[in-house]
Amino acid sequence: MSENQDLQKSFLETVKFDDKGLVPAIVQDFETGKVLMMAWMNRQSLEMTLEKKKACYWSRSRQKLWLKGESSGNMQNVHDILIDCDGDTLLLKVSQTGGACHMGYQSCFYRKTKDDLSMEICDTLMFNPEDVYGKQS
Amino acid sequence: MSENQDLQKSFLETVKFDDKGLVPAIVQDFETGKVLMMAWMNRQSLEMTLEKKKACYWSRSRQKLWLKGESSGNMQNVHDILIDCDGDTLLLKVSQTGGACHMGYQSCFYRKTKDDLSMEICDTLMFNPEDVYGKQS
Numbered sequence: 001m002s003e004n005q006d007l008q009k010s011f012l013e014t015v016k017f018d019d020k021g022l023v024p025a026i027v028q029d030f031e032t033g034k035v036l037m038m039a040w041m042n043r044q045s046l047e048m049t050l051e052k053k054k055a056c057y058w059s060r061s062r063q064k065l066w067l068k069g070e071s072s073g074n075m076q077n078v079h080d081i082l083i084d085c086d087g088d089t090l091l092l093k094v095s096q097t098g099g100a101c102h103m104g105y106q107s108c109f110y111r112k113t114k115d116d117l118s119m120e121i122c123d124t125l126m127f128n129p130e131d132v133y134g135k136q137s
Numbered sequence: 138m139s140e141n142q143d144l145q146k147s148f149l150e151t152v153k154f155d156d157k158g159l160v161p162a163i164v165q166d167f168e169t170g171k172v173l174m175m176a177w178m179n180r181q182s183l184e185m186t187l188e189k190k191k192a193c194y195w196s197r198s199r200q201k202l203w204l205k206g207e208s209s210g211n212m213q214n215v216h217d218i219l220i221d222c223d224g225d226t227l228l229l230k231v232s233q234t235g236g237a238c239h240m241g242y243q244s245c246f247y248r249k250t251k252d253d254l255s256m257e258i259c260d261t262l263m264f265n266p267e268d269v270y271g272k273q274s
Contacts, residue, residue: 007258011250026163026172033170035163038226050254082246082259085238089175091246101222109219109228113148117187121144122219 011081016088017043022058025090027100030079036100037108039068041090053078055092072132074098099126102133148218153225154180159195162227164237167216173237174245176205178227190215192229209269211235236263239270 006014017023022040029036039057041049045065048056055076059066069075076094083090101108110123143151154160159177166173176194178186182202185193192213196203206212213231220227238245247260 007248007256009256011254011256014248014256024161024175026175028172035165035172035228037221038161038163050250081250083248083250083256084174084245085240085242085247086245089245091172103222105222108221108223108226110222111144111151111220113187113218113220117148119144119146119148119151119220 011083012043012046014083014087015043015046015090016086018088022060023088023090025055025057025092027055027076027092027094027096030093030095034107035109036076036094036096036106039066046090049078049092050081055094068100069097072098072102074100074132076100102129104129104132148220149180149183151220151224152180152183152227153223155225159197160225160227162192162194162229164192164213164229164231164233167230167232171244172246173213173231173233173243176203183227186215186229187218192231206234209235209239211237211269213237239266241266241269 015023021042024038025041026038027036040060042058045056045058055068055078057066074097076096078092078094080093099106104125104127105123106126107123111119112122114120152160158179161175162178163175164173179195182193182195192205192215194203211234213233215229215231217230236243241262241264242260243263244260248256249259251257
């Protein structure tokens with residue numbers, strides 16, 4: 001048995017962070033199974049998530065801890081955290097307040113590829129981003 | 138509107154590969170919504186996936202194209218490909234033959250964190266890995 005599959009190890013020992021100290025976290029609605037987003041965690045944001053049961057990420061663009069919903073109010077209550085066979089990807093099952101996407105959709109995956117490789121909207125708008133984040137100049 | 142949200146652009150123009158030329162692809166069962174795995178694609182594997190409608194990835198460990206199921210027979214027929222708001226993560230909706238995980242489980246996310254931060258198995262074993270991949274020495 002590879003060390004990554006050892007059930008005797010604790011969860012935190014099993015997580016493999018990449019060369020930037022990050023691990024991707026897929027976020028799925030606890031009830032509907034809809035995939036809402038993917039974000040990145042460093043060890044500190046993962047520990048905060050475990051402690052508070054609210055999803056907390058590492059913002060790669062802003063280079064800071066990011067408690068999901070701190071600006072928008074659209075928090076994610078974390079029910080379960082799963083880890084994959086290689087230990088290098090997490091799956092969070094959450095209850096999402098409002099929409100997950102900063103574009104106002106329920107899911108960040110709101111565009112689907114069509115046969116001609118154009119895209120179409122395939123999700124529901126939950127809020128107007130300007131109402132939540134203010135007008136972008 | 139940011140260039141990443143432009144619906145006039147084609148899907149392939151919208152995908153943002155990272156500094157290694159890769160984009161993460163979340164894989165979800167088309168019917169049940171179960172998240173099966175996450176893998177990485179380069180442009181060539183994405184184009185093969187679009188062409189064949191069978192999931193094809195870039196194996197980071199083996200540094201080669203990886204048609205999912207080429208060893209195990211556990212192919213993934215691709216129904217839909219979604220892209221997130223930033224254009225840097227894909228979501229594949231697939232019909233999975235057998236199990237997705239090389240450990241024999243239906244999903245690579247077969248372990249769940251418990252309150253004491255130990256882990257427990259939370260998925261169904263679909264096959265014996267030794268029967269499919271041979272005995273690992």
